[in-house]
Amino acid sequence: MYHFLIMLTIASTVGLQAWRTLFNNFAVETAGMEGSHIGMLQSVREIPGFLALLAVYILLLIKEYRLSALSIIFLGLGVAMTGLFPTYEGLIITTLIMSFGFHYYETTNQSLVLQYFDKKTSPHVFGKQRSIAAAANIGIGIFIFFISPLLNYTRIYLIIGVLVFAAGIWGFFQNPSDKHIIPQRKRMILRKKYLLFYFLTFMAGARRQIFVAFAVFLMVKKFNFSIREITLLFVLNNLINFFLSPLIGKGIIRFGEKKILTLEYASLIFIFSGYALVHSRLLVAALYILDHVFFNFSIAIRTYFQKIGDPKDIAPSMAAGFTINHIAAVALPCVGGLLWMVDYRIPFIAGACLSCISLAAVQKI
Incomplete structure (x- = not known):
């Protein structure tokens, strides 16, 4: 498998x-x-x-x-x-x-x-x-x-x-299955005991949309990054993540989901605030790279579910989680775009506020 x-x-x-x-x-x-x-x-x-x-x-x-x-x-x-x-x-x-x-x-x-x-x-x-x-x-x-x-x-x-x-x-035409794996429920599952997982998943989707929709746009619109500079940042991000992503997995195993997600959301408060406040091209590029790195910490939300969930609920709960994650994808870009027209800093301040809420929520793990 x-x-x-x-x-x-x-x-x-x-x-x-x-x-x-x-x-x-x-x-x-x-x-x-x-x-x-x-x-x-x-x-x-x-x-x-x-x-x-x-x-x-x-x-x-x-x-x-x-x-x-x-x-x-x-x-x-x-x-x-x-x-x-x-x-x-x-x-x-x-x-x-x-x-x-x-x-x-x-x-x-x-x-x-x-x-x-x-x-x-x-x-x-x-x-x-x-x-x-x-x-x-x-x-x-x-x-x-x-x-x-x-x-x-x-x-x-x-x-x-x-x-x-x-x-x-x-x-x-491959068959990587194992007959000893616990069969999955083939229906929609929504359980009260998974509420924290659902909430963290929704907030992660909101954070992702602010990053995807507005971070690069900010660098191009306000800081005049060229397509070559954006491409260079993209390559640098992927090089860093190639080496760092396995370490994030090891960190979750060693320190647990609560500490990893606490580090992510505490850092995101400063990163989103930085997007709104900095005026240096070098600093905003550094924030973009850090943002990309912390994006990978979200795998801790899935491994958290593995620890609290019924093994039979994994497939339907991952499907439900994916839908919940994408609720924000429908609304946030439109709303954020309108707020950008008022002041480009508002979507990023909102991102910092969402990170504060997520930071409080992960303390319930």
């Missing part, structure tokens, strides 16, 4: 990163999209994450590891088709296919790790996956950098999509 999930995680990372790297340029230069179209497409991309709960009912029909592989097949199909339909309607359809594949793989991956690896091993596995994903991000970035002058968007999307699709086909 470990090697099965590592292979599919590489495929998932390569597919999503290639799609994201090329998408804005492709949408503008080839498909002729405007800002309003891009905004709607990004909202559409989050819909499958919001519908992750439906994965529980798909498990009535197929085994969970097969759904993981099938998700990678859909991800590859969506990426491969992206360049073939350069219209607004076409991009909505291919984005949905790609996004369903990515989000359902993420849901099943989290669930399978918690089912197949014990409480002392799962943090290490999550950390290793983050490390491998960082390496894959760097690899696909270098590949696109060198191949983009030689091939058009359609062919690049097709090549990468077919490779991801092939990885999914490979996975579909």
